[in-house]
Amino acid sequence: MTVLMIISPKNRPVFEAVIPANSLSERQLILSQLAIFAALDMVDEAMWSSKDLYLKVVDRFNDQSVSAFVTPGNHRFMLLHDARQDDGLKAFFNKLYEFFIKIALNPFYDDEEPIRSKAFSDRVRHLAQEYL
Amino acid sequence: MDRRRKSDGLGPKSTQSFSVLSQPLGNRREVSFSAYALLFSEIVQYSRKRVRSTTGLEEKLNDIGRRVGSRALELVAIREKVPTRSTKVLQILSFVFNPVWKFLFGKQPENLRKVSESESSYFIEERDPLVNTFVSVPEDYGSMNCAAFVAGIIAGVLESAGFPAKVHAYNANDSERTYPPMTLYTIEFSDEVMAREKRPGKRTMLNILFSVGVFMGTFALATNTDTLK
Numbered sequence: 001m002t003v004l005m006i007i008s009p010k011n012r013p014v015f016e017a018v019i020p021a022n023s024l025s026e027r028q029l030i031l032s033q034l035a036i037f038a039a040l041d042m043v044d045e046a047m048w049s050s051k052d053l054y055l056k057v058v059d060r061f062n063d064q065s066v067s068a069f070v071t072p073g074n075h076r077f078m079l080l081h082d083a084r085q086d087d088g089l090k091a092f093f094n095k096l097y098e099f100f101i102k103i104a105l106n107p108f109y110d111d112e113e114p115i116r117s118k119a120f121s122d123r124v125r126h127l128a129q130e131y132l
Numbered sequence: 133m134d135r136r137r138k139s140d141g142l143g144p145k146s147t148q149s150f151s152v153l154s155q156p157l158g159n160r161r162e163v164s165f166s167a168y169a170l171l172f173s174e175i176v177q178y179s180r181k182r183v184r185s186t187t188g189l190e191e192k193l194n195d196i197g198r199r200v201g202s203r204a205l206e207l208v209a210i211r212e213k214v215p216t217r218s219t220k221v222l223q224i225l226s227f228v229f230n231p232v233w234k235f236l237f238g239k240q241p242e243n244l245r246k247v248s249e250s251e252s253s254y255f256i257e258e259r260d261p262l263v264n265t266f267v268s269v270p271e272d273y274g275s276m277n278c279a280a281f282v283a284g285i286i287a288g289v290l291e292s293a294g295f296p297a298k299v300h301a302y303n304a305n306d307s308e309r310t311y312p313p314m315t316l317y318t319i320e321f322s323d324e325v326m327a328r329e330k331r332p333g334k335r336t337m338l339n340i341l342f343s344v345g346v347f348m349g350t351f352a353l354a355t356n357t358d359t360l361k
Contacts, residue, residue, distance in 0.1 A: 051216045072209040072217045073292040101206045102152050119151040
């Protein structure tokens with residue numbers, strides 16, 4: 001079970017995906033959202049002391065870890081995942097970053113706006129199958 | 133289910149659904165300069181009809197530039213060999229000065245300097261900005277400079293990288309009438325950026341803690357030996 005969230009520079013969640021889809025009850029979903037939001041503080045601290053985009057595991061929540069990736073424009077990709085898996089994470093984030101830029105370059109997409117593109121979420125799920 | 137999804141053409145070689153997501157990001161095509169100049173002149177004319185003063189016009193161009201800047205940041209960053217984030221003022225300034233400028237205008241500006249009287253201000257000098265090639269500002273517009281658009285781009289890049297700043301474009305050496313004219317972009321970072329800049333990094337903090345610890349230790353040792361005597 002994995003939860004991905006993209007948080008805008010102004011701390012607004014613009015995208016959320018539960019992988020595989022519908023695998024969480026509402027209560028579990030709220031709990032994992034809480035875990036991700038709590039990890040944001042750690043990211044804010046870590047992101048100014050490292051030049052890397054991929055910040056690795058920033059926080060732990062029970063037996064799960066939160067990994068983060070920060071784009072140069074300060075969009076934060078947060079991934080709540082099982083503690084053991086970390087091989088494909090970097091590759092996953094890099095691919096996701098490419099897709100995200102393609103969405104952000106669209107003149108019809110405004111900053112801070114939720115990403116509603118069906119193609120985007122399909123591709124994210126596809127990526128997750130491939131790398132996670 | 134999975135197989136069907138794959139053959140649905142969600143992979144990169146999809147032919148079924150056209151989407152921006154299947155376009156490659158890496159290849160870089162040059163844009164015709166005439167097209168660029170035409171587009172810019174349209175932007176200026178469009179903005180001119182919607183404002184009442186030259187400062188208003190500059191602000192309008194600035195706003196349009198901001199939208200370009202925030203997008204240019206991400207795109208230029210991913211086209212670098214190793215994408216990195218900038219965490220210091222000088223890093224982001226050299227990122228703007230070099231890769232961003234090359235990507236947008238195919239050249240580099242003349243100078244990047246620090247304003248000596250102020251901690252938080254820098255300026256970039258550029259001879260004959262690309263956007264001004266076919267622009268001649270009427271006399272009654274005073275010292276207005278259409279490079280306000282470029283200033284907006286710089287501000288957009290800086291702001292979305294987490295370094296909010298005020299950026300203005302000026303005509304330099306107005307009295308001397310040199311040709312081609314020099315344009316000055318002044319960049320003034322906001323206070324929060326300078327505060328973050330001064331904050332010691334993780335390593336220096338550890339060093340300080342360590343030396344304080346050593347000092348306390350020796351002090352305790354010294355007082356202990358004193359009492360033993």
